[in-house]
Amino acid sequence: MPLLAQNDLDQRVGKEMDSLVATYKHLHENPELSTQEKESSALIATELRKLGYDVTDHFGRYDSPGVVSYGIVGFMRNGAGPTVYVRTDMDALPIVENTGLPYASHVKVKRGDGADVGVMHACGHDIHMSVFLGTARMLAQLKQQWSGTLVMLGQPAEETVGGAHAMLRAGLFTKFPKPDYVVALHDGSDLPAGKVGWHEGSILAGADSVDITVRGYGGHGAAPQRAKDPILIASEIVVALQTIVSREMDPQVPTVVTVGSFHAGTKHNIIPDDAHLQLTVRTMTPAQRDKVLAAITRISNGIAAAAGVPPDRAPIIEVAADHVPATINNPELTRRVAAALERSLGKENVLPGEPAMASEDFSLYALEDPKPPSCMFHLGAADPAKWQAAKENGARLPGPHSAEFAPVPEPTIRTGVKAMTAAVLDLLKK
DSSP: OOHHHHHHHHHHHHHHHHHHHHHHHHHHHSOOBTTOOHHHHHHHHHHHHHTTOEEEEEEOOOSSTTOOOOEEEEEEEESSSOEEEEEEEOOBBSOOOOSOOTTOOOOEEEOTTSOEEEOBOTTSHHHHHHHHHHHHHHHHHTGGGBOEEEEEEEEOOTTTTOHHHHHHHTTHHHHSOOOSEEEEEEEEEEEETTOEEEOSEEEEOEEEEEEEEEEOBOEETTOGGGSBOHHHHHHHHHHHHHHIIIIISOTTSOOEEEEEEEEEOSSTTEEOSEEEEEEEEEESSHHHHHHHHHHHHHHHHHHHHHTTOOGGGOOEEEEOSOOBOOEEEOHHHHHHHHHHHHHHHOGGGEEEOOOBSOOOGGGGGGGSTTOOOEEEEEEEEEOHHHHHHHHHHOOOOOOTTSTTOOOOHHHHHHHHHHHHHHHHHHHTBO
């Protein structure tokens, strides 16, 4: 980006900061859970319409009948050229906020069982939306600098991994201009505010939820010889599953197999018939995923058989259908975006990053025809002083999904708007 254009962008972003920070604080204070993003999506749709975007709201179709999708698609045609999609997520998490911020969320909603649950933007989607709106403003103001079609995509339900599916199922790439590029960002505390990070290839892991029902034969706790104890069998399975990562996978390729839940039994002296395990599996490639899932099945069945469980009582292993593939940044696009970020922010503020084992349904857009190149980059959101203290002396620095996660609005939002605007201007440059 030429120096004059960069100075112009800096000034334009600066003029919007008070408004964007106010919007951020409003969104943070008023979070909405997945599939409930009514007010957040309305705010985005209203803003995009004011800016001259052609807006479709309530876009998307979930599997469950009767669930409303609050997806937003706003596009702006500006002559001939490629089509770029810019995506934000909108949903929050069921967490009671513990940041102490003056604009902290005090929102509570009823769960299905009637209990109250707190709601918090603990994954930074409020930052994402604020940057998204700032980017939409900048690109509307700078139409003379780009040519093509811009699609601003407000996605619901990222946290429950249903939102991208819903929008694609409803025909996102057939009812709206087909994308040549899809870009997004994600904030976090791994980088201080003012910095961004990028990585070619797999940047976020694919995720699977696996349920294992270990079946034995129940009995009296005082007569274990008459039972096939599923608690003992399941315990051995938990331990043996750890060898998948340590002994079966290439140590240079990140892999996670975590048992997050173990439930069995009702009383001290009863050996139950069943035990239940819940696992999260994180992998970086389809082949790696297949190998891990096959190992889970082999180990579970083998341990049960070794304990004398007959084949008709072998463990039941279920892999949830809502698999999220790894987010893989297209190398050529990522290098191009990184170069644009360096020109906008300065090389010292644009850092090569490492892949993370978190997951994102952003990955699905690149797998849908026409399989557009996609790129997600990291946006630093940590207080720089606290980040430095954590680096130097190991001070705790809460990150996403923590009740204490508190991005600093400035310069996080400013940096994000400048970065995303610069990336899109490069992709749509005349």
